[in-house]
Amino acid sequence: MEESRQQSEKRNAPIGVFDSGVGGLTVVREIMRQIPEEPIVYFGDTARVPYGSKSRATIIRYSEQIIRFLKTQQVKAIVIACNTASAYALDEVRRQLDIPIIGVVRPGAKVAAQVTKNGRIGVIGTEGTIHSQLYTKVIREEKPEYQVIGKACPLFVPLVEEQWLKDQVTEEVARRYLKELQDSGIDTLILGCTHYPLLRSTVGKVMGENVTLVNPAYETALELKALLKKENLSFAGEEPEEKYRFFVSDDPTKFQEFADRILPCQVRQTKQIRIDEY
């Protein structure tokens, strides 16, 4: 009887999701669509954003601090909703954890390997994500004969943050970044950074309709759903009063504006915490 109350408390605990800033909200959006009953605690590291150009050791240290914070929120599972942190830190932090944790890279890589017809897959992302070559490794584990071509696109995140989404400048930048991927004849392109789904139409226009764009956020939400089910952790309670809670490391104002644009629900309150004290 006691056992079962404990299990139900665990089931009904929130999922922890974190990212370097606002980009991970595109993953939260997919989770909200796929498993709308699940409570979520989100952390965006807005005081130290971006992660994409920083070193592996620093990203691991930041991820460890964030996970210590999320544990204080009694999360039942963690999603690293940032490609760079998934690429650099997931294997490292998983070893130290007693709850399930997933990143966005593996789900995205797996579906790309299923979708491609010619075995040539492109990946675009931050310097860190491309440098880690994790997408390549995961795809090659399943299909050693596949070709994976990575390309870092450092200007895409600032262009999204400037909101130049369908813009002549952004299109010209995309043409330049994507040229070598076009020339290499890929038929599948992974949007390997959580900001990039917001550039989907520009990237799609440049790559043409014969290239399938893969958004790992969608696949990650599906994998999370399956994982919770498998681990007997799917939510089964009554809707909690504060279903979604948001935390950031810098002033919440800008974050909240962005969140209200991206998410299907209104963000009621975002709290600021000092993440370097965790």
Added chain:
Amino acid sequence: MEESRQQSEKRNAPIGVFDSGVGGLTVVREIMRQIPEEPIVYFGDTARVPYGSKSRATIIRYSEQIIRFLKTQQVKAIVIACNTASAYALDEVRRQLDIPIIGVVRPGAKVAAQVTKNGRIGVIGTEGTIHSQLYTKVIREEKPEYQVIGKACPLFVPLVEEQWLKDQVTEEVARRYLKELQDSGIDTLILGCTHYPLLRSTVGKVMGENVTLVNPAYETALELKALLKKENLSFAGEEPEEKYRFFVSDDPTKFQEFADRILPCQVRQTKQIRIDEY
């Protein structure tokens, strides 16, 4: 006698210079040119870069940590070689300090007020620098009738970091950002971010030869020189073995490459420290 040895130790101590990352090296370059005998300790906050889009409170906290670190290096004076940190944190940290400290905003603002003929001055910088309106305040203190028009240019820093310095995309971005400054008839434009001097030729091309570009780095080095003289702190010893020392908060590799491109001397060694422990 004892007094005089203490004074000479103080004189021959290094100058502390800090920035959010590599941009402040353009200020270091000017200091090396103007007062080549002075030893320098530089800190670049590469693990938390950029500062331009973060809040005032966060920038003050980061600046305080960095100043605590620089004090452990026995610096005799500090230069905030970052416009955003100068704009947000200088007045705040000066109160807590027993050594002289200067920023880059006041020297840049003062010379712009001298240079303009029509009393219309433009300022370009990060969101934080423009939002603080410090350039406007300093210019208006001297010349209340002057018009100061600020414009944030968030894409300029990533474009410099991508090294698209003389580039069609960069020129198009500059045309868009600078349009309202052109329309307002300014004759003087302050390059209010330490990365922007690297875009001088593109900005100059867009603005035309009738607009004078002001680089606060140069003026800051001159003000530092005058300050050291006035405070009896000019270096008067023998050239120390390690004249220039560089510290960063993230992996030093990329920093060192950038430094070697910008500085007139080779950077022998850059050390990584954990700035959030100060």
